[in-house]
Amino acid sequence: MNQSTLEVTIRQETKDDQPEVYAINTQAFGQEGEAMLVDRLRKTPSFVPELSLVATSGNRLVGHILFSIISISDGNGNKVESLALAPMAVKPEFQQQGIGGQLVQHGLNKARELKYTSVIVLGHEHYYPKFGFLPAEKWNIQSPYDVPSSFFMAVELIPDGLKDVNGMVQYPKEFEGV
Numbered sequence: 001m002n003q004s005t006l007e008v009t010i011r012q013e014t015k016d017d018q019p020e021v022y023a024i025n026t027q028a029f030g031q032e033g034e035a036m037l038v039d040r041l042r043k044t045p046s047f048v049p050e051l052s053l054v055a056t057s058g059n060r061l062v063g064h065i066l067f068s069i070i071s072i073s074d075g076n077g078n079k080v081e082s083l084a085l086a087p088m089a090v091k092p093e094f095q096q097q098g099i100g101g102q103l104v105q106h107g108l109n110k111a112r113e114l115k116y117t118s119v120i121v122l123g124h125e126h127y128y129p130k131f132g133f134l135p136a137e138k139w140n141i142q143s144p145y146d147v148p149s150s151f152f153m154a155v156e157l158i159p160d161g162l163k164d165v166n167g168m169v170q171y172p173k174e175f176e177g178v
C-alpha cells in the first residue's frame with residue numbers, strides 16, 4: 001500500500017490539543033488508562049513538552065506519542081537518564097498507514113536533537129525493531145514490570161548511548177496501575 005496517500009504532519013502538542021489527545025488515546029486503547037496517564041505525566045518533571053507530539057491530517061488530529069524522562073539505576077548509586085516511549089496511539093480508522101511509524105521516527109529525531117542518548121519501550125516485539133530497538137537485555141537493562149524480555153526494548157540515539165549503562169528502569173510513579 002502507498003504511504004504517500006495520506007498527508008500527515010507531526011508537530012508538538014499544544015494546550016488546545018489536549019482534549020483530542022485524550023480522545024485518541026481512549027479510542028486507540030479502548031480504555032481511559034493511557035489517556036489519564038498522559039494527563040498525569042504532563043504535570044510531572046518527567047514531561048518534556050517537545051516530546052509530546054501529535055500527527056495531524058488536514059486540521060484533524062490523528063495520532064499522538066509521548067516520551068517521558070526515566071532513569072536507569074544499577075543499584076550501586078549510578079543513575080542514568082533515559083526516555084520512555086509511552087504511550088503511542090493512532091486513531092483506529094487511521095492505523096496501518098505508517099502514521100505510528102512517522103511519530104516514532106520524528107520523536108527519536110527530536111529526542112536526539114535534545115541530547116537524550118537512549119529510549120526505552122515496552123511494546124510489540126515485531127514493531128519497534130524496525131526503528132532500531134533491540135531487547136534491552138542486550139545492555140543488561142531490566143524492566144520493573146514482569147514482562148517477557150523480548151517486549152522490553154531500547155535504542156541508542158548516539159553511538160554507544162547505552163555503553164556502560166545497566167540496571168533497572170525507574171518509571172515515574174504515574175505509570176503505576178496503567
Ligand SMILES: CC(C)(COP(=O)(O)OP(=O)(O)OC[C@H]1O[C@@H](n2cnc3c(N)ncnc32)[C@H](O)[C@@H]1OP(=O)(O)O)[C@@H](O)C(=O)NCCC(=O)NCCS
Pocket residue numbers: 001002003028029086087088089090091094095096097098099100101102123126127
Ligand atoms: C500501535 C499503533 C500506534 C501503530 O500505529 P499505526 O499508525 O497503525 O502504525 P504503522 O502504520 O506505522 O505500522 C503498523 C503496521 O502497518 C504497516 N504499515 C505501515 N505503513 C503502511 C501502509 N502504508 N500500508 C499498509 N500497512 C502499513 C507497518 O508495517 C506495521 O506493520 P507491522 O504490524 O507488521 O509492524 C496503533 O496500532 C495503535 O494506536 N494501537 C493501539 C494502542 C497501542 O497498542 N499502542 C502501542 C503501545 S503504547
